[in-house]
Amino acid sequence: MGVLNGEDLPDDQFRRSARNPHQNHDPHSPGRNSRDRKPDRMSEAGKPRLCRVSGRDTWHIYHQRKRISTGCTDRASAELVLARYAAELSRPTTRAVSVTEILSLYLQDRREALKPGAERLGWAHKPVSAWFGEKPPEAVTDRECRAYAQKRMESGIAASTARTEMQALRAALRWAAAQKIIAECPNVPLPSRSPPKERWLTRDEAHALIDGCEAFHIRLFVILALGTGARVSALLELPWSRVDMDRRIIDLRDPGKARTAKGRARVPINDGLLATLQEAxxxxxxxxxxxxxxxxxASVKRGFRAATIRAGLEGVTPHTLRHTAATWMAxxxxxLWEIAGFLGHSNTAMVEETYAHHSPGHLKGASRVLDMTLLQQFPVERVNTSIRKRQ
Known part of the structure; x- marks a missing residue:
């Protein structure tokens, strides 16, 4: 007689028993012609349950007209075996699939759903797919993920980029689990966030950068980026139809794209920017x-890099211009709420974290309270006495 016991039965054999109750059943259990017909009807419509078998001390699981011994004589232990049996039944039936295939299916789903950022997702998938290849999802372990991130950073990739790639992998695995392509999603540890970049341009450096732009389109980009605080992609995708020079408004929002966490704003055109736009x-x-x-x-990286070299600037990228615009405003x-709106953010959290210390009044109110000269005007003894009197 087969025995279904959580301690003695190997996991693979237990799963086969749960999947196919016709195995490991009690040969002495009543058949279809038995007087025990009510449990048959109940099992057809319900979940597996515990039952007793005449002449046996152990509890049995009754499911699909079969009785499977739990090997347990006490009800509490039998309930644990039943719970494990039911869990095996509810596990989705999955097929063998590789990490690369999961990434490909997830990217295809994002593109078909017209989700924003699908192209960037494809770039993030390339190095992840090259690392894990045809390995199964079970190969995605904490150790393997940390090794991947370490290797990427040793090759010169920023920690923030490695983090983005790991986030893309985690999103794909979670999607696969939700779609029941895999049974469960493995844990994907992420590298620590990179500290906010502090590099911003002074006014003199900004003028030197503009003077270093030989090509007109690079010069226009620099002036636009400093005057709007917009992201590089927003400016390269900006058509003249969204530039209203009469009302002096630039609408950086693309009506053909869904709004994402990286929002875009409608910003006013200042005098200096207006003259450059009219020329263009x-x-x-x-x-x-x-x-x-x-x-x-499609890209200004090469021309921008040449301009920074001519201007004698180091550590400056196109995104530095957005950081510079926000810093100047602070x-x-x-x-801060106005800066957040100008940059296209829905709240001030990121602005407070990154730019608040540039504000001239940052923490000055708190510092003033701690000014030692105040103790001469309001001695501690007098303050303590007044407090006791009020009490």
């Missing part, structure tokens, strides 16, 4: 604000 509009050849040789510009005392 007069000589335009395409519908795009940033253009070169009669075509839309230094000028612009309220």
């Amino acid at each position: 509009h007069a000589i335009r050849e395409t519908d795009w604000v940033i253009e070169w040789a009669g075509d839309r510009v 230094q000028a005392g612009v309220p």
